[in-house]
Amino acid sequence: MTSTHPFLKEHREKHLQELKQFLSIPSISSDSSYKQDVLRAAEWTAQALKEAGMEKVQVMATDKHPVVYGEWLHADNAPTVLIYGHYDVQPVDPIELWETPPFEPTIRDNKLYARGASDDKGQVFMQIKVIEAIMQTEGKLPVNVKFIYEGEEEIGSPSLDPFVEAHQELLAADLLLVSDTTMVGEGQPSICYGLRGLTGLQIDIKGAASDLHSGLYGGAVQNPLHALSELLASMHDSEGHISIEGFYDKVRPLNKEEITTYQHLSDDEALKKQLGISELFGEAGFSTKARLWGRPTLEINGIWGGYQGEGIKTVIPSEAHAKITCRLVPDQEPAEIARVIQTHIEKHLPKGVTVDVTLFDQAKPFITPYDHPAIQAAGQSLEKVYQHEVLFTRMGGSVPVVETFNTLLGLPAVLMGFGLETENFHAPNEHFHLDNFDKGMETLIDYLHRIKEAL
Structure with a gap:
């Protein structure tokens, strides 16, 4: 589907071209030879925030790569949502396995191929354009928002903990919203409540x-x-x-509900086929999803x-x-x-x-109760757009800053990502399903309106 929101529908092709520009910047944070490209990606992100109507947009220096900040704080008696993502990407090796060059974005079969398409530039772009869509059609936002985008997530976010600690008042909010996680499967919306x-x-x-x-x-x-x-x-x-x-x-042991849910979600035959292997292997006594998410x-x-x-x-x-x-x-x-x-x-x-x-x-690992009102509201938004019951899951990967925001700022985290585990992030031929690009932005728009009543 393409978006049904009038602004997103009208500007979809323009947005895809802008996203391709963003993805063309080789912002590889682990390689010092790309330092200027990482800075260029930060500046691109800052300009996108300004164009979306954000205020006090800054590219703020750290010991390594900069943090991008922006805000809009004019929603009276409404919560403040801190929106997080990262504009840096993984290296592209082995380059010979890419079907098209990693920094020359290409659309094939309704999928956008490029390094960072799914993790996390594509999802960062969605967050910004959702805000722009609301501002352009309504003239204001239903909630207050603050943005923090970093350029070091792919190297463990070494500068972010001290940055957050030094800027606690600037980053104070009621909720952390992150789109840097995956859905369980195509067409199956899910909310991540735990990270390893x-x-x-x-x-x-x-x-x-x-x-x-x-x-x-x-x-x-x-x-x-x-x-x-x-x-x-x-x-x-x-x-x-x-x-x-x-x-x-x-x-911490898995509870009975988690054990049952993870067993139900484990499709070993499909995973073996996806990975091209004859057998799975892991810690005895646990289902595959339990091994991936909870062990x-x-x-x-x-x-x-x-x-x-x-x-x-x-x-x-x-x-x-x-x-x-x-x-x-x-x-x-x-x-x-x-x-x-x-x-x-x-x-x-x-x-x-x-x-x-x-x-x-x-x-540090992170887990938050999935009965929190902010998480339940996210599930309602996903179900409305995807027309499918939402699943509450953990994720095997790590997003280090989530635990940092929870510890230093006391923020509950809603991890509402739109990538798929099959999209080759960190590997050759990374891609992003454009169906989730469209539905994801519809979901985020609904959520930003819904969360005003939930908190």
Whole structure:
């Protein structure tokens, strides 16, 4: 469907062209060579807010990438909604797997292909255009709004916690609205009430002072790749259970309703087909959705060392490396999980090598009661537009700032995203279904009117 809202319907093609401009900016926050592009995306976002009728729009510096702020505060006796999103994107590697260039947005089969199309530029754009549509057709908003858009979400939002702490009065509101999550399936609206947290680290194993000839020294010294493989293997048992002492100590159990709902939503055959695999694998005793949404993980994200070129080079490498991230669930503390992993590494390090551990991104898990009036109102808006009963779910990913806003500002969070898990965010050929582009904006317009009465 195309939107039924008169302003959105009339300007749909113009909006798609504007979104393509936004998506053409390679705002890759993890790569310093794209710093100016990240700034350019921030400035583009700020200009879009100004054109939507927002006031006090600013591009505000942080230690790394800027925050974009804007507001409209003229709705008397109405709540204030803080709208959050991010304008930075993931790297595009491997580039050769993209069917069309990642920063040359292309529409195919009613889907918009580009890096950031679903995560999160497409949804940020929707938020802004919804505000513009209301302002243009009604002359005012039903609620007060504040916007905060960051450029570091894809690198763990390192500057955002101190920014929020330093600007608590500026960001004070009654509700946080985020569109950076996914729906359960096509045509199936859902509200996310929980996010997993994150802790990341790198393991660097060191053996001899330099690479060694495997014929002259093989059998007499420890191979760092062997040592690393043994160490990593010690972190799980054969059934997917994490074998690190203390890892599960504070995991909040799923309640009976969650267990039943997640079992019902788990379609293992469809997931295997989608992923092109013959079998699923995970912690024994839990359904697939329970593993994805309500249980913690420890994943090896990268492992390297030794000769990588063509053919064989008969060496024992002097170094071996691995990157690990853990997705955490409510009541787990990222710093504590990092500590128990470090203890495990020290305890299980094979002889003949040394180890260094470097800590990376950390984010606390988040969960909010799904009977909160703001969340229930969101469900009503979704059901009205999608004509389908809404589901209340968790999400396996992390949006670190949600917990920050809840802790520092006391804001309940409505995580109303319109992406789909099949849209390849963080992977080649990321795309966004334009049906959700249209329905999502209809839903947000309805919600901003509905929330005035709900709070």
